[in-house]
Amino acid sequence: MKVCVLAEVAHHRILPVTYELLTRALGLASPGEIGALVVSGGVPEEEYEKLGAAGADEIIAYEAPWLERFRPEPYTAALQAMVAEFKPEIVLGGATSTGRTWLPYAAMKMHTGLTADCTELSIEEGSGLLLQTRPAIGGNIMATIKTPHHRPQMATIRPRSTRPATPQAGRRGRLHRREALPAWQQSGLTELSFTPIDETQELSSAERVVVVGRGIKKPENLGMVRELAQLLGAAIGATREVVDRGWLPYSCQIGLSGRTITPELYVGVGVSGAIQHLAGMQTSKRIVAVNTDSEAQIFSLADVGIVGDLLEVVPALNARLRAGGAL
Amino acid sequence: MRLAVLIKQVPDTRSVQMDETTGTVVRKSSDAILNPLDAYALRAALLVKDAAPGSTVTALSMGPASAEKALREVLALGADDAVLVCDRACAGSDTWATAVVLSAALQKHGPFDLVVTGERATDGDTGQVGPEVAARLNLSLATFVDEVSVNEEGLEVERKVETGLERWRLRLPALISVTKAIGEIGLPTLAGKMAARRREIPITTAADLGLDPATIGLKGSPTRVVKIFYPTLARKGRQYRVVDEASLADSVEAMAKYMAEVSAV
Known part of the structure; x- marks a missing residue:
């Protein structure tokens, strides 16, 4: 697998930011090389189908009631299990409150590089490395960053910096359901309450x-x-x-x-x-x-x-x- | 409770100057300031300290010797003590390597019950170091915290995310990153400033922390900056200039027409 995007889910729906990540993945990889990791409290089957139609060739799904809300430890355990099995060269997440917590936590655990809040991505000719471009110093400059030796190459992508991928007729993904291990429930966080916001x-x-x-x-x-x-x-x-x-x-x-x-x-x-x-x-x-x-x-x-x-x-x-x- | 606040000295991005030929930031020490978002981290730590009498707040930073200035500012604002990790071996560290260094410093000068960081530093703008430290030290982690309180059961935080308002209980030891919603810390008192000026700020080196130079600094960083450039923008629109009543009317008409076109689409 070349690129794996990290889906975000709320209210049992895969959020648009996931489809924006798929647009990025489609720009970096060929059909057959794109994956999507969906960690959630459960989503209807058609959500996975839609993800496949929009460009995810392999969909890796972890569902458990205790995965409903993002917590660093269980989500990172799922990400690590996916990386061990599917070996993506590149992992992309949204630069959202979840992505900006999950990916750095996971990058440390996996000993790899992470570039925050990218606005442009491309593949370097010759080396095939991911070139990650992002604003820095208050947006006064743009910096292009790569991760030469560590894998996977990871980046968070600014939400709404690209249009979401749309489902294509005839395109389908393969769904791989995987078990979320009970040991992953070990977390320092206990949820007290959640109040949804009207988007x-x-x-x-x-x-x-x-x-x-x-x-x-x-x-x-x-x-x-x-x-x-x-x-x-x-x-x-x-x-x-x-x-x-x-x-x-x-x-x-x-x-x-x-x-x-x-x-x-x-x-x-x-x-x-x-x-x-x-x-x-x-x-x-x-x-x-x-x-x-x-x-x-x-x-x-x-x-x-x-x-x-x-x-x-x-x-x-x-x-x-x-x-x-x-x- | 023993509390730590992670501090960074940053260039003042409002007056930042770039070297046009090298594409690097021109750093003058006079332009270096305490990362403005770190003041919220200190405020959060002081709120917890007030709620848990007997607590101490240690400010910790990795940076050049001049970063001592940012630590003195934090001392003047109410931190109890400060530690600076200063070593050439740390130069060029990306967020991963920075987190390795700060984690080692937290272990050496700790143990701490709670580590507080700002949402991000205004120069790198990544917000990655906090979560990376939490992962390194296996601390409970909550980011983008708007509100924090302590009670017999532990730490409670509130965070507003894209989809809603979350409340969590955190097991200690923990690391939280806080937002501006924590509230303003105010200005240091003259007495605080005077006292901070006289304080000894111990310097810790990579060797003191038992760190292998190959795992930190540029050498230990998984990421590399390959290019720095200025954003380019292309001019594409129509421009109108308001100089008198007539041109004001023309401009307003052009805008109103354009907005009407948009709404028709």
């Missing part, structure tokens, strides 16, 4: 997002941005500077140290476009930006860029949207 409320899945940057100057000016968001039916996001000043909560932060978004429409007002912010929004489909500085980085990504003061432009735009009803 539709999440900024990360909003179709339209208005993001406010330092150009807002003071929190009193946020009202006009809220109105714009309301007129567009958009969620509100913010750059790190705005969150650091305490003008909007951390849950709004877009960028390397916040959330990654891929909305249909991104509207940045007073956002200069620091690389660390761009890392969290550059896969947005359509980008509109307002900034006073014509050299602002955000304009290099914008489909429509307005060089002007947001304090002037936003109220005018709000008036136009209210009057026009074009949306």
